Amino acid sequence: MSIGNILSNVRNKPSRHANVLLALLPIPPKMTGAASKDRKQRETNHEILRDLMEEIFEPLASANEHGVKITCGDGNVRLCFPRLAAWIADHMENVTLHGIVQNRCPACEEDVERLGEVVELPAKARDYSEYRRMYYRYIEGDEDAGEELRDLGVKLAPGIFWELSHVVQVDLYKPDILHVIYLGIFQTHLMKWVVGFLKKHKRLDSFDKIWMLLPPYPGFSPPNKEYSRVSQWQGKEMRNLVKVLVPSLAAALRRPNNAERIPFVTALRCVRSIVDFTLMAQYRSHSDETLQYMSDFLDDFHKYKDIFLEFRKDKATARRVREVRKRMAASHTVAQNRLRAEGASTAQRRRAGDDQRRELQDAIEAIYDDELDFNFVKIHLLSHFKDHVHRFGSIGMYSTESGESSHKQMIKEGYRRSNKNDATFQILRAYARIDNFRMHDMNAQCDPGRIHSDVEHPPEELRELGSRVAPSKNSRSSLQFVSRGALGSLPELLVDYYRRSGQRNITAEMANGFHVEEYRLLKVPIRCFQDPTEVTWHLLRCTGQRLWRTSGKARNDWVWVDTGNEELYGALRGCFPARLCAIFKVRNTVNNRVDRLVLVDRLFAESSGKPQDASGLVTVIMTGSVASTMVVSIKRILGMAHLVPESAAQDNKRWYVNNRIDLETFNRVYY
Numbered sequence: 001m002s003i004g005n006i007l008s009n010v011r012n013k014p015s016r017h018a019n020v021l022l023a024l025l026p027i028p029p030k031m032t033g034a035a036s037k038d039r040k041q042r043e044t045n046h047e048i049l050r051d052l053m054e055e056i057f058e059p060l061a062s063a064n065e066h067g068v069k070i071t072c073g074d075g076n077v078r079l080c081f082p083r084l085a086a087w088i089a090d091h092m093e094n095v096t097l098h099g100i101v102q103n104r105c106p107a108c109e110e111d112v113e114r115l116g117e118v119v120e121l122p123a124k125a126r127d128y129s130e131y132r133r134m135y136y137r138y139i140e141g142d143e144d145a146g147e148e149l150r151d152l153g154v155k156l157a158p159g160i161f162w163e164l165s166h167v168v169q170v171d172l173y174k175p176d177i178l179h180v181i182y183l184g185i186f187q188t189h190l191m192k193w194v195v196g197f198l199k200k201h202k203r204l205d206s207f208d209k210i211w212m213l214l215p216p217y218p219g220f221s222p223p224n225k226e227y228s229r230v231s232q233w234q235g236k237e238m239r240n241l242v243k244v245l246v247p248s249l250a251a252a253l254r255r256p257n258n259a260e261r262i263p264f265v266t267a268l269r270c271v272r273s274i275v276d277f278t279l280m281a282q283y284r285s286h287s288d289e290t291l292q293y294m295s296d297f298l299d300d301f302h303k304y305k306d307i308f309l310e311f312r313k314d315k316a317t318a319r320r321v322r323e324v325r326k327r328m329a330a331s332h333t334v335a336q337n338r339l340r341a342e343g344a345s346t347a348q349r350r351r352a353g354d355d356q357r358r359e360l361q362d363a364i365e366a367i368y369d370d371e372l373d374f375n376f377v378k379i380h381l382l383s384h385f386k387d388h389v390h391r392f393g394s395i396g397m398y399s400t401e402s403g404e405s406s407h408k409q410m411i412k413e414g415y416r417r418s419n420k421n422d423a424t425f426q427i428l429r430a431y432a433r434i435d436n437f438r439m440h441d442m443n444a445q446c447d448p449g450r451i452h453s454d455v456e457h458p459p460e461e462l463r464e465l466g467s468r469v470a471p472s473k474n475s476r477s478s479l480q481f482v483s484r485g486a487l488g489s490l491p492e493l494l495v496d497y498y499r500r501s502g503q504r505n506i507t508a509e510m511a512n513g514f515h516v517e518e519y520r521l522l523k524v525p526i527r528c529f530q531d532p533t534e535v536t537w538h539l540l541r542c543t544g545q546r547l548w549r550t551s552g553k554a555r556n557d558w559v560w561v562d563t564g565n566e567e568l569y570g571a572l573r574g575c576f577p578a579r580l581c582a583i584f585k586v587r588n589t590v591n592n593r594v595d596r597l598v599l600v601d602r603l604f605a606e607s608s609g610k611p612q613d614a615s616g617l618v619t620v621i622m623t624g625s626v627a628s629t630m631v632v633s634i635k636r637i638l639g640m641a642h643l644v645p646e647s648a649a650q651d652n653k654r655w656y657v658n659n660r661i662d663l664e665t666f667n668r669v670y671y
């Protein structure tokens with residue numbers, strides 16, 4: 001249990017102890033085989049759960065009516081009326097709690113047959129107090145009321161929340177990004193369709209190859225196995241996958257032939273719109289504009305999803321398709337033989353063959369249209385996201401993840417400490433103690449006088465260099481040292497930099513004499529775009545040709561360089577990606593100043609930064625020309641860039657700019 005007016009970024013951190021463990025609910029053993037038809041057992045399970053909940057809610061019920069005196073953080077005592085306002089649970093838990101059948105929506109009365117459709121007019125919201133009245137009419141012998149409840153997907157049993165006053169039960173349901181989108185859509189469905197699609201078009205192999213070449217990024221660790229070899233996916237891995245899915249798929253589907261073009265574009269659009277929806281659903285604050293984007297993305301997903309319809313087939317459908325194929329092939333052979341016997345020309349026979357192929361295709365599509373659909377509940381639940389944000393604020397506030405990650409401390413830790421004998425009570429008591437001590441610590445350490453917002457530093461001042469390279473003995477640390485003789489034009493590049501920064505008096509000879517220190521690491525702070533108090537650090541590495549730890553590869557990260565002119569490079573908004581070549585500090589003894597600089601090899605945006613139509617991604621190319629190498633100040637480095645190679649070939653020169661890697665990039669690079 002938690003309190004609604006705790007800030008969500010506090011509540012979502014298990015270490016802040018904003019959730020209280022109230023009870024451990026018994027889980028009835030899984031009912032399989034004959035037991036699943038045991039109605040009596042089901043009823044008993046439900047009754048037990050209801051009785052338990054009643055006991056848990058009892059103190060709440062009286063506080064609801066008469067209020068309780070609570071000492072607030074400011075020292076005042078207030079009379080409070082706590083109300084049950086939200087219940088954070090996954091779909092199956094919601095089904096049990098709200099007493100509805102499995103494939104129905106807990107928030108609205110949408111028909112099972114229409115779950116996979118675009119919601120033009122939202123179905124009527126569920127009215128649980130009405131269900132309660134109907135249920136009691138049914139108990140008194142009104143069969144029609146029972147029939148109606150059954151049609152609405154409501155179980156004929158008293159509901160768990162019915163007797164609580166001041167609770168709007170339909171609003172207890174909260175959308176859930178982890179279980180609905182990451183596990184419900186991506187893991188259970190979409191990735192299977194995508195793999196089916198890639199297999200059908202023989203592109204799975206190239207998808208796997210690109211998958212193995214994905215570069216690291218803060219918050220994203222590159223996969224160490226081909227996609228098709230991973231058998232188990234967890235929530236966190238799905239989160240990672242969504243960040244890189246669009247460019248990987250775009251790379252795998254590049255250069256389609258004529259017949260492939262339309263299906264490939266459609267598949268990419270479908271995947272991209274659901275990825276974009278997922279990212280935008282995670283925004284911490286919304287405007288009408290972002291909400292409009294969300295509903296447009298969802299509409300697009302529905303518009304294009306039919307491309308994956310055939311991959312929803314089950315065994316029965318697959319068998320039917322096989323039978324039709326076999327039957328038609330036989331009759332087509334007969335027809336072809338007859339044509340040949342009648343002395344038809346090759347052209348005539350070929351035309352007949354084309355007709356036959358089309359006929360077969362139509363027959364198969366008719367089967368798919370008839371038997372396959374997208375009517376599963378998770379796809380429907382997406383349609384409630386936007387409305388929920390409108391009414392209750394950002395979706396991340398009601399994350400199931402924080403609850404699940406506290407499980408470790410709340411339950412597993414307690415079990416480990418118990419004597420494992422009837423451990424329930426020991427678990428509850430162990431956590432209550434941990435929780436109390438921690439609360440006491442937090443209170444003791446609390447500093448009421450502390451300033452809430454951090455002092456605003458311009459982020460460029462916070463940038464740091466690290467891992468200085470020790471110069472070898474007897475060598476003068478100069479530009480020669482940085483370039484190791486490989487880049488003779490470095491002094492000119494430096495002079496060029498000085499000219500751009502208003503120091504026109506420096507010549508290449510002077511620059512060559514300056515003292516230089518080389519570094520391997522550049523630390524850049526990244527402000528969360530919706531919460532300026534939260535900063536993550538990008539650690540940019542540049543090891544030159546040397547080995548990076550034990551991976552055996554040199555690591556020179558991709559970075560964003562800001563030109564300061566937002567008008568440039570279309571969707572990239574005045575920034576270009578570049579490869580770090582060196583990080584160094586120059587003591588300019590002539591003008592008496594120190595400059596912290598990087599040497600980069602820049603990439604050029606294609607089509608002036610206009611994203612590709614299907615994938616919505618900007619492509620960049622490496623020209624290898626002299627003009628692509630330049631020296632810039634570290635103040636212009638915005639952070640790491642995530643670039644996905646277009647092909648797995650060694651001499652690949654073209655990359656996709658992955659703007660879905662994090663919300664900051666997603667918000668900056670778009671069209």
Ligand SMILES: [Zn+2]
Nearest residue numbers: 105107108110
């Ligand atoms: Zn619904």
